[in-house]
Amino acid sequence: MKILIISDIHSNIHALESIWANEGDSDQVYCVGDLVDYGPYPKEVLDWARAHDMRSVQGNHDAWVSKRYRGGQEQNNIATEDRTWAEHNISLLDDDDIAYLEQLPETLTFSADGFDYALTHIFDKYREIKSLDQFETFRRERFDGASFTRLLLGHTHRQAIRYLSDDLLWVNPGSGSYRRRDDPDQTAHYATITDGALSLHRVAYDHRVLFDVAQCLKLNENEQKHDWSWAARG
Template identity: 45%
Template sequence: MKAFILSDIHSNIQSLRAVWERESDSDIIYCTGDLVDCGPFPGEVIDWVRKHQVICTKGNHDERIIAHYHSRIKMEDLPDNKGNWAYHNAGCLNDEEIRFLQELPESVECRMDGFHYCMKHQFGEKYETIESIHQLRHFWSKHTAAVETHSQAKRVIFGHTHWQAVQYLKDDELWMNPGSTSYRPTRQKEDRSLDAHYITITDGQIRMKSVDYDVTPLIRASAEVHLPSYWG
């Protein structure tokens, strides 16, 4: 079985299409959330996710767009210095699309190829990562219905940080982050990259991957609505 693991798409349909062209033989798709915000194509991303029956959890930016949508404040009514992607995205979506975001679960658990997984958008309140086996097991007991045993294999999936990683805390207990298919916050100049990051899991084997794609349509669409581009 092949699983395709995504996170932090952020209204970037260009990257989503690019990675799917590479991984379209996947049997199932998971996404940790942040489908929308920070990019120009929220409706297209939601449509793609629904069409491909992606199993998603809800991200903090999804929550943000829901809140902006229900505020009924339109971007064109805001002062120039107050407009942002959240107002733009909320104005692009309809009731059905917002309802889809609202109904996304906070966490999901599943089994694949003998491994037990728990997926949630983020660990902690900010950008923390799991540093110890104690933290992983506490997270596991809080977000799964599984009976806790120390001998049980555990794989946690979360996103939010935009940085790709797999960290083993024991041979059969680990967490992974597929990174963002859209963009990464710049830490150092040399860290900057515009490729799409994701993970595949084939018969239990984890592989961290990336795909280069054309960001020109994103830059152009950002300029058309006078909002900042994360792609140049």
């Protein structure tokens, strides 16, 4: 069995389609959250997710956009300096799209090829799990002690596999959309699991269309630093 693991797509259908062009033979697709916000194509990403029967947990941006859609300007859950992308995404989504985001769970578990997996978007802000004690505490508190040996995380946009013991590990597939500012790589990051074997991947894609949209939105400096628009200038 081949499983595609993606995360932090952030309304970037071009990156998602580039990933799928490489991994279209996958049997299942899982996403570790943040399908929307900080990108121009939220509806296309959600349509893709539904068309490919993708299973996903809810990311913080998925929750923020949903709450602001429902609550309007009174829902001050997004900082003023970060609202341009959220408002842009909200203008393109409808009730069915928001209902899809709202029903995404905080956690998921599944088994494949003899391994037990668990997904959730965030561990602890931008920190990493560095010890077995942290792993066990997190498993007990977030997953009610569910049994699994492979944990899939997102949020940090930093691709990694970290072994805590011979058979216990966590994986971050990285962001399918954009890097942090201290990482000059401009590719889309993701992971695959093929017959139980974990692999990290990256694929190049054309940023120009995305950059043109970002320019039209007149993003402030704070919003630009979060997305692929700063990288596209290179």
